Amino acid sequence: MMPGSxxxxxxxxxxxxxxxxxxxVLQKRYWKPDDRIWIVVAGALAGGAVLGRLGxxxxxxxxxxxxxxxxxxxxxxRSILSGLVGAYFGALLAKRLCRYRAKTGDLFAxxxxxxxxxxxxxxxxxxxxxxxTGGAWGITAWDGVPxxxxxxxxxxxxxxxxxVLLRLRGRVDLFAWYLVGYAIFRFAVEFARGNEIVFAxxxxxxxxxxxxxxxxVWRFGVQxxxxxREDREAQDDGKPRLDPAPAAGG
Amino acid sequence: xxxxxDWTPPPPPEASGRRxxxxxxxxxxxxxxxxxxxxxxxxxxxxxxxxxxEAPVNFLYVAGIGQVVLAVAALAYGITATVRARDGGIGxxxxxxxxxxxxxxxxxxxxxxxxxxxxxxxxx
Numbered sequence: 599m600m601p602g603s604x605x606x607x608x609x610x611x612x613x614x615x616x617x618x619x620x621x622x623v624l625q626k627r628y629w630k631p632d633d634r635i636w637i638v639v640a641g642a643l644a645g646g647a648v649l650g651r652l653g654x655x656x657x658x659x660x661x662x663x664x665x666x667x668x669x670x671x672x673x674x675x676r677s678i679l680s681g682l683v684g685a686y687f688g689a690l691l692a693k694r695l696c697r698y699r700a701k702t703g704d705l706f707a708x709x710x711x712x713x714x715x716x717x718x719x720x721x722x723x724x725x726x727x728x729x730x731t732g733g734a735w736g737i738t739a740w741d742g743v744p745x746x747x748x749x750x751x752x753x754x755x756x757x758x759x760x761x762v763l764l765r766l767r768g769r770v771d772l773f774a775w776y777l778v779g780y781a782i783f784r785f786a787v788e789f790a791r792g793n794e795i796v797f798a799x800x801x802x803x804x805x806x807x808x809x810x811x812x813x814x815v816w817r818f819g820v821q822x823x824x825x826x827r828e829d830r831e832a833q834d835d836g837k838p839r840l841d842p843a844p845a846a847g848g
Numbered sequence: 849x850x851x852x853x854d855w856t857p858p859p860p861p862e863a864s865g866r867r868x869x870x871x872x873x874x875x876x877x878x879x880x881x882x883x884x885x886x887x888x889x890x891x892x893x894x895x896x897x898x899x900x901x902e903a904p905v906n907f908l909y910v911a912g913i914g915q916v917v918l919a920v921a922a923l924a925y926g927i928t929a930t931v932r933a934r935d936g937g938i939g940x941x942x943x944x945x946x947x948x949x950x951x952x953x954x955x956x957x958x959x960x961x962x963x964x965x966x967x968x969x970x971x972x
Binding site for chain 1: 868869874923926930931933937940941943944946947948950951952954955958959
């Protein structure tokens with residue numbers, strides 16, 4: 599990170615959270631969930647905040663080489679990927695806790711996309727933007743080398759995702775599809791990001807995503823089975839299947 | 849006394865005895881947790897100004913301990929209150945405020961550290 603730029607980075611992170619909060623409030627007015635949605639919000643925020651801080655702890659397979667949890671908490675890198683995973687599982691845990699059965703991901707997905715677009719401006723302004731490139735679109739940071747503006751690619755992706763998510767509202771499981779789309783995009787953009795390559799030509803975020811892939815496949819399998827069962831039950835009842843109530847998602 | 853023909857009996861209270869989350873109480877919880885974050889920074893700052901040694905190191909040490917105490921207190925109370933669901937949302941608000949503060953407090957802490965490194969610990 600460029601020296602002395604932590605404040606700029608954290609400022610845009612805070613601004614991203616504010617923007618995401620605004621979008622969430624608008625989405626809440628649209629979907630009108632019951633009051634237990636706040637418990638889900640609390641779970642998502644707490645899970646995201648904790649895992650976003652601790653998610654990059656396991657840098658080495660030899661655990662003794664990693665920082666202590668206290669050092670990681672105080673000085674470690676923040677990770678948006680592990681923060682998203684933490685938010686997802688935090689929301690699931692909270693839903694179990696308060697027995698909230700309605701889907702909630704559609705409320706969160708557009709807010710996360712726009713919030714991340716704003717938050718990444720801080721990364722674009724303060725971090726080395728990517729791998730060196732000879733292309734005319736390369737940007738030159740403080741080291742004088744033209745590089746891929748990988749954070750600009752991500753901002754463009756998040757803005758496009760935000761628009762698409764709003765257009766698809768109520769038609770598909772928005773959060774699940776957003777996560778899959780972001781995972782594929784992030785895996786690809788890592789080749790231009792310039793993060794340290796640690797194994798088989800892949801960076802840590804790419805390995806993290808590969809490790810999570812079976813979980814995503816399992817999740818989609820469970821959803822597909824549930825939908826098939828609901829369709830079957832509706833057919834057995836002799837009545838057409840109703841569309842899900844407008845509060846869908848993760 | 850006449851009763852409107854549109855009148856229907858109010859719904860019975862939920863069997864679980866869960867008290868609904870009220871926005872006012874939720875915001876009180878958020879405020880308590882954010883106040884806790886501010887307090888850890890304030891105490892760290894005052895200690896750094898008044899105790900001998902390297903001020904930024906003292907600040908980080910005291911604020912760090914404060915953050916640990918705050919995390920344990922906020923999560924213990926917040927989760928317990930959320931499970932019991934009888935406080936109208938204060939516990940949920942405390943968890944939300946704690947998590948937001950966790951993201952925002954490094955920005956404030958960074959500013960305090962800069963002021964301490966600059967020498968006088970003030971922002972004037």
